[in-house]
Amino acid sequence: MNKDVLLDKFKKNVVRFGIGATIFVVALVLKIVVGLFTDILVVYAGIRLFGVLSALTTILLIVGIAAGAGTLAILLKSRAELRKLEAVESADSNAGPVLKVKGKLDPVQIRNSLITEGDKWLSVVSPTNPKEAEEMDVALKSVKETMAQMDDYQLRLKNLLDSNGADALRDTEEVLDGVEQHICRNVRKLLNIMTVSSPNTQNDLDVVELTAKNCAEDNNRLLQTTKEFIVAVTEFLNSQGDSGSSINEVEVYKNALTTQIEEGGIYS
Numbered sequence: 001m002n003k004d005v006l007l008d009k010f011k012k013n014v015v016r017f018g019i020g021a022t023i024f025v026v027a028l029v030l031k032i033v034v035g036l037f038t039d040i041l042v043v044y045a046g047i048r049l050f051g052v053l054s055a056l057t058t059i060l061l062i063v064g065i066a067a068g069a070g071t072l073a074i075l076l077k078s079r080a081e082l083r084k085l086e087a088v089e090s091a092d093s094n095a096g097p098v099l100k101v102k103g104k105l106d107p108v109q110i111r112n113s114l115i116t117e118g119d120k121w122l123s124v125v126s127p128t129n130p131k132e133a134e135e136m137d138v139a140l141k142s143v144k145e146t147m148a149q150m151d152d153y154q155l156r157l158k159n160l161l162d163s164n165g166a167d168a169l170r171d172t173e174e175v176l177d178g179v180e181q182h183i184c185r186n187v188r189k190l191l192n193i194m195t196v197s198s199p200n201t202q203n204d205l206d207v208v209e210l211t212a213k214n215c216a217e218d219n220n221r222l223l224q225t226t227k228e229f230i231v232a233v234t235e236f237l238n239s240q241g242d243s244g245s246s247i248n249e250v251e252v253y254k255n256a257l258t259t260q261i262e263e264g265g266i267y268s
Contacts, residue, residue: 013075020071024064031057105184111147114140114187117194121208124199132205139212143187146219150180153226157233164237172233175254179226182261186215222260229253 034057118140126133154176161169190211197204232249 010078013078017071017075020067024068027060027064110184121199142216190215
């Protein structure tokens with residue numbers, strides 16, 4: 001439901017609430033009047049007519065309460081829907097471009113963009129060249145798998161530090177964040193090449209497929225060092241209190257990752 005529809009719905013509910021509130025106020029005033037002038041009404045109109053008036057004002061008051069409460073609930077619901085939509089629109093407007101050059105890249109947006117772009121390419125290539133489409137699908141899946149593996153390593157490291165209460169090693173999570181951003185930058189380069197290339201041209205197909213393979217290979221090299229880094233952190237935690245692995249080994253892998261990030265990357 002778009003904003004204009006929700007806004008129109010909200011305005012109509014405001015009118016309905018106004019009518020319901022008016023009925024309630026009028027019914028309440030009439031009920032108060034009948035209560036204040038009970039003796040006069042009984043004397044001049046008779047007990048029977050007074051009973052009818054009292055019953056009518058009571059029924060009208062109940063209807064007013066129901067109408068007011070019901071329309072208020074509907075009004076609040078439509079206002080909540082409108083605010084939710086406005087919040088989503090505000091978030092979208094502040095999100096910035098998915099493949100932005102400056103600032104941190106969003107891994108979820110990058111992955112979703114890769115899925116969307118890959119599906120678009122495969123839908124064009126598959127009908128005319130199923131073998132080429134299969135090879136490209138394998139290349140793109142390998143890239144997506146590296147992103148999934150990175151998520152897994154980050155989760156494992158977080159669980160390791162949480163379960164050991166190793167707050168002094170929280171900077172290791174920042175190292176993995178740097179690895180993830182490097183992987184995202186590789187995928188961004190792949191996406192940019194896919195954007196300016198055509199799935200109907202064999203040369204472009206070859207370039208995109210080769211870029212995807214290079215992207216996966218570079219990511220996997222970094223992931224291998226990341227795995228060794230996590231193992232080093234694990235061994236350091238396990239050696240606390242004995243003469244086992246020292247923090248130096250953790251630093252060695254940290255430096256190795258930093259070097260790979262600085263020197264690696266497709267088309268770096």
